[in-house]
Amino acid sequence: APLRVKKALLSAASRASATSDNPRELRLVGSHPIILKALRQLIDAGVEEIVIIVGGKCGEAIMETVRSSPLTAFAKIEFLNLGASYADGYAASLARAKELFAPSEEFLLVTSDHLFETALIAAVANAGLPPGGGARLLAEPEVLYYNHGELPASATRVRLDGDRVLQVGAFDNMGPCPLDAGLFLFSAGALFGALDELTAQGGHVSFVRVLEKLVEQQRLHSVSTQGKLWV
Numbered sequence: 001a002p003l004r005v006k007k008a009l010l011s012a013a014s015r016a017s018a019t020s021d022n023p024r025e026l027r028l029v030g031s032h033p034i035i036l037k038a039l040r041q042l043i044d045a046g047v048e049e050i051v052i053i054v055g056g057k058c059g060e061a062i063m064e065t066v067r068s069s070p071l072t073a074f075a076k077i078e079f080l081n082l083g084a085s086y087a088d089g090y091a092a093s094l095a096r097a098k099e100l101f102a103p104s105e106e107f108l109l110v111t112s113d114h115l116f117e118t119a120l121i122a123a124v125a126n127a128g129l130p131p132g133g134g135a136r137l138l139a140e141p142e143v144l145y146y147n148h149g150e151l152p153a154s155a156t157r158v159r160l161d162g163d164r165v166l167q168v169g170a171f172d173n174m175g176p177c178p179l180d181a182g183l184f185l186f187s188a189g190a191l192f193g194a195l196d197e198l199t200a201q202g203g204h205v206s207f208v209r210v211l212e213k214l215v216e217q218q219r220l221h222s223v224s225t226q227g228k229l230w231v
Contacts (some may be wrong), residue, residue, distance in 0.1 A: 001122075001126075002046060003045065003046040003047065003121075003122060003125040003126060004106075004125055004126045004128070005106045005107060005108060005125040005126075005185060006046060006047055006048040006049060006125070007047070007048070007049040007050070007051075007105070007106075007107040007108070008042050008047045008049070008050045008051070008107060008108040008109070008110050009050075009051045009053070009094070009097060009101075009107055009108070009109050009110070010035075010038070010050065010051070010052050010053065010109075010110045010111075010112040011052075011053040011090055011093045011094055011097075011112060012025045012035065012052060012053065012054050012055075012059070012062050012112045012113075013053045013054055013055035013056060013059070013082055013086055013090070013093035014089060014090040014093070015087060015088075015089045015090070017056060017058070017112070017113075018055050018056025018057065018058075018059070018086055018087050019056055019057065019087055020056075020057065020058065021057060021058070022058075023057075023058050023062070023113075024113035025038075025058075025062055025112050025113050026058060026061060026062065026065060027113075029115070033065055034112075034113050034115070035052075035062060035065060035066065035112060035113075036065065036066070036069050036071065037115055038110065038112060038113070038114065038115055038116075039066065039069075039071050039075075039077070040071060041115060041116055041117075041118055041121060042075070042108075042110065042121060043071060043074050043075045044118045045118040045119075045121035045122050045125070046122065046125075047075060047108065047121070047125075048075055048076065049075065049076045050075055050076070050077045050078075051078055051079075051080060051097060051100055052066065052077065052078070052079050052080070052112070053079075053080045053082065053093045053094070053096065053097060054079055054080070054081050054082065055081065055082030055083055055084075055086030055087075055093060056082075056084065056085075056086050056087060057084065059081055059082070059083070059084060059086070060081075060084070063079050063081065066079075078100075080096060080097055080100065082096060089204065089205075089206070090206075090207050091195060091198075091205045091206055091207045091209070091210055092199075092205065094109075094191065094195060094207070095192065095195040095196070095199060095205075098188070098192040098195075098196075101188035101192070102188060103188055103189045103192075104187065104188065104189060105187070105188045106129065106185065106186065106187050106188075107185075107186060107188065108121070108124060108125055108183065108184065108185060108186075109183075109184040109185075109186050109191070110182070110183055110184075111182030111183065114181070114182045114183070114230060114231065115230060115231050116138075116181075116183055116229075116230045117228045117229045117230065119228050120138060120181075120183065120225060120228045120229075120230055121183065123138075123223055123226075123228075124136060124138055124183050124184070124185050124223050125185065127185055127223045129185065129187055129190075130164075130219060130220075130221040132219065133187045133189060133190055133219065134187065134190045134214055134217070134219025134220055134221065135184055135185060135186045135187070135190050135191065135211075135214055135219065135220050135221070136163075136184065136185040136220075136221050136222060136223050137158065137165065137180055137181070137183070137184050137211070137220065137221075137222055137223070138180075138181040138182070138183040138184070138222070138223050138224075138225060138230070139158055139160065139178040139179065139180065139181065139222040139223065139224055139225065140178055140179040140180075140181045140225045140230070141178045141224055141225070142225075142227070143157070143176055143177070143178060143179050155170075155179065155180070156168055156169060156170065156179075156180045156208055156211075157169055157170075157177040157178060157179055157180065158177060158178050158179075158180055158222065159177045160177070160178060160222055163221045163222045163223070163224075164218070164220070164221050164222075165211075165214075165215055165220040165221060165222055166215065167215065168180070168208055168211045168212050168215055168220075169208075178222070178224075180211075181225060181230050182230075183230070185223075190214060190219060191210070194210045194213040194214055195210060197213065198210065198213060
């Protein structure tokens with residue numbers, strides 16, 4: 001069945017990616033870079049338009065990798081290049097994409113070095129936003145399969161009431177709560193509104209703080225992986 005939401009945003013401009021000589025997006029899975037695997041899965045799921053944010057040391061290399069792949073024939077792929085000197089982090093890179101989305105537009109936000117079964121992408125794209133708009137995140141309930149040594153420092157857990165997210169926090173501090181899997185459905189108004197509000201307060205804005213702001217507004221809900229695969 002066709003996806004309800006067919007547009008996706010990826011940022012390969014996190015601090016880790018922007019400052020690395022070998023970002024995860026360009027590391028090989030089999031014979032292909034992770035970024036191409038991620039894009040292939042989005043396209044196979046039915047996504048038709050993809051915006052990729054790049055910046056830092058390897059931004060140009062990531063763009064060239066994507067542009068030289070045959071995937072560009074199967075989806076509209078555009079880049080937001082923040083420049084080789086960019087090092088302001090993930091959330092700040094997302095804020096720079098605001099003008100590419102209409103205020104009421106819905107889109108998938110996809111962690112650029114994660115891979116998801118196409119059925120998971122479809123489940124999130126077709127989930128619909130919570131009442132009043134906001135966002136949904138993909139939550140992995142089978143947390144016993146994961147330990148901190150296998151996950152990046154940015155890994156977060158979520159505390160749920162049904163599908164509503166009550167709390168977002170660091171992996172070590174949340175106990176046996178579901179894991180944020182790194183795939184989201186956002187309304188542009190919810191994401192960029194939270195980013196604007198937090199940026200106006202000054203200081204560094206993390207993506208977890210964006211999620212916390214939506215929790216405060218009771219506008220963040222979840223979709224379960226239901227045993228489907230992601231890495």
